[in-house]
Amino acid sequence: MKSRLKDFFEVLGPSYRIIGPKIENGVVILAEIKYGDIPAGYRDSQKPGRYRLSPEKDSQVFSFSSGPDSFKRFLNPPLAELFHFHRFETGLGITSPPFSEKGGISETGLPICFMGIRACDLWALKLYDRIFPGGRVRDRTYESLRRNSLIIAFNCLYPSGNCFCLSTGTGPEVKDTFDVAVTELKDSFLLEEGSARGKEILGLLPLGHAGERQSLEKRERIETCKALFRKSIAADELPEIIFRNLDHPHWEDIARRDLECGNCTQVCPTCFCNTSYDFVYPGGISGEDKCNLELSGRRLRKWDSCFSRDFAQVHGGNFRLSRKARYRHWMAHKLAYMQDQFGLPGCVGCGRCITWCPAGIDITRELEALRPHS
Amino acid sequence: MKKPTTGIFKFTSCDGCQLSMLNLEDDILRLTELTEIAYFREGEDNPLVGHLDLAVIEGSISTESQKKKITDIRERSRHLITIGACATAGGVQALRNWADFDAFKKIVYPKPDYIDALPASTPVSEHVHVDYELWGCPIDTLELSEVLTSFLIGKRPGIPAHSLCMECKGKGIACVLVSREEPCLGPVTRSGCGVLCPSLNRACYGCFGPMEGANIETLSGIFERFGYSADECRMMLDKMNTYAFRKERTEKS
Structure with a gap:
């Protein structure tokens, strides 16, 4: 019965670019996938600064948890071209990048389908939907990639060793922001619609009817998953723990361990900071008319990080010079300011920053160390 | 308007970073339209005369005469940038800075008396003010063209300093x-x-x-x-x- 998951790929394949989990060099990454790419039966072991993936004998299809990637890579690309500029003897010309005006399509000409997105990332997606198209400035790149995207969400059955979404209230069960929600049961998959488009897609699949038994099994599975969490944060004491401890000596302790490499911010599904810069090509951008051209260039936008020294560099100096100040700013934005800024949690409890920190800095433990113990 | 002048200089290095310049292909032709190459031993034979708008330095400082030469170039140049690990960080030859230089010389050369070198190889920035450092062994050609063009047109190079x-x-x-x-x-x-x-x-x-x-x-x-x-x-x-x-x-x- 579970092999019927293939039907999904057959129905969606012609009209979507399916982005989902696959294994690359021993890590579950997100990429354009076919049905056979799903790392069925693999389990990951995640600890602070450590990730290992191995096949599990009698596990489910979806028993692995999130790897370093999230939807962010696809909707807010790490490097995006905003426009080309050309300086001619007679003046300046600007041309738009190829995809910005077409709307709703990715480079391949098809909208994106996210297959297997988890509850934590859906909260991050909800945040992005508030920031990029809905904020004071409309982000066309995001808007055009997001517009017709399809969300096939999965309920988590196993949290990774670094997951703590249960304590942030952002998982493990998907609640909204999806077109179809999938729960893996013992012998089958339970599919639930979350939108009109989701309903339409379910109509195209040869499905059996789900009843009370399947709903009950789903509930049981989610409860079992909840019992497996090993990490949590004191979300109900936020933002006070941060705001009352801005001068806590523990920040210095973190700064000693902190590599300021920026990995945590790059894998974080809610970290949205980016920077734009110009890259010039004196010989012109290849494939373009070079007649009378003096030089041309690209205005590029790429992911930035508040851990980078360039980030807080302004005229006259850097206003966040110490490593301590940079870490404190990042953690405070995640756990305190972002809620005020956008009305949604800035940390969705996915644990990626813990796993992919080479130094194994653990946001849950750092917060605990700041918390006054009575 | 007079074209800005550029000089490209080599100190102790393998020439690989200067070669990156010749590997710029299409871009090098445009660059020579943006600037007059006043000195470039790797590409042509003109002697160094007068002042420069941009001095591009490859190689580390590892002899007494190089110390004088880099000071002379700095005094002639409005901007001075270093390219590559040797000029920016002393290069692989700086390994001798923490070793017995005389012992090294004896192992390599039959008559070490002829070797005129300082016991330490140092980056250019230890000797003169450097306006911009382009890192890498070797440097990346796209970054090189970005930095050169940026200096010639007066823009900040679009090169990040992050990890x-x-x-x-x-x-x-x-x-x-x-x-x-x-x-x-x-x-x-x-x-x-x-x-x-x-x-x-x-x-x-x-x-x-x-x-x-x-x-x-x-x-x-x-x-x-x-x-x-x-x-x-x-x-x-x-x-x-x-x-x-x-x-x-x-x-x-």
Whole structure:
């Protein structure tokens, strides 16, 4: 019965670019996938600064948890071209990048389908939907990639060793922001619609009817998953723990361990900071008319990080010079300011920053160390 | 308007970074329209006369006469930039800075008396003011054309100072350090190479030198937990950017 998951790929394949989990060099990454790419039966072991993936004998299809990637890579690309500029003897010309005006399509000409997105990332997606198209400035790149995207969400059955979404209230069960929600049961998959488009897609699949038994099994599975969490944060004491401890000596302790490499911010599904810069090509951008051209260039936008020294560099100096100040700013934005800024949690409890920190800095433990113990 | 003049100079180095300039192909033709190349031994034979708008320096300072020459070039130039690990970080030849130079000479040369060199190889910035440093062994040609053009047209070079990890994550490469315990120098190394080694599933070995604020102590501590000795950790940094890595480690930690 579970092999019927293939039907999904057959129905969606012609009209979507399916982005989902696959294994690359021993890590579950997100990429354009076919049905056979799903790392069925693999389990990951995640600890602070450590990730290992191995096949599990009698596990489910979806028993692995999130790897370093999230939807962010696809909707807010790490490097995006905003426009080309050309300086001619007679003046300046600007041309738009190829995809910005077409709307709703990715480079391949098809909208994106996210297959297997988890509850934590859906909260991050909800945040992005508030920031990029809905904020004071409309982000066309995001808007055009997001517009017709399809969300096939999965309920988590196993949290990774670094997951703590249960304590942030952002998982493990998907609640909204999806077109179809999938729960893996013992012998089958339970599919639930979350939108009109989701309903339409379910109509195209040869499905059996789900009843009370399947709903009950789903509930049981989610409860079992909840019992497996090993990490949590004191979300109900936020933002006070941060705001009352801005001068806590523990920040210095973190700064000693902190590599300021920026990995945590790059894998974080809610970290949205980016920077734009110009890259010039004196010989012109290849494939373009070079007649009378003096030089041309690209205005590029790429992911930035508040851990980078360039980030807080302004005229006259850097206003966040110490490593301590940079870490404190990042953690405070995640756990305190972002809620005020956008009305949604800035940390969705996915644990990626813990796993992919080479130094194994653990946001849950750092917060605990700041918390006054009575 | 008079075209700005550029001079390209070589000190102690392998010439690879200057060759990157000739490898710019299409861009080099446009660059020669933007600037007059007043001095470039690798490409032509004109002697150095007058003043320059831009001096591009390859190679480290490792003889007494080079110390005088770099001062002379600085005095002639409005802007001076260094390209590559030798000019920016002393190069692989700076390994002698922590060794017995005379013993080295005796091993290599039958008559070491003829060798006229300083006991230490140092980056250009130890001798004169440097306006911009382009890191890498060798440098990246796209970054080179960006820096040269930026100086010629008066714009800030679009080159980040962050870690290699940032570039690596952007490319979606599975982290070799976290997933396999490879001793990857990415977290303390400047980006710019296009993530050559991790793209090929190998650990970064620091060709682009230490990023600003590199926390070398912590990374070495991680490698020691992986089973490498303190000596092995030090040797990982002792390559073409040895001077810069050691400086970063002793001065900033």
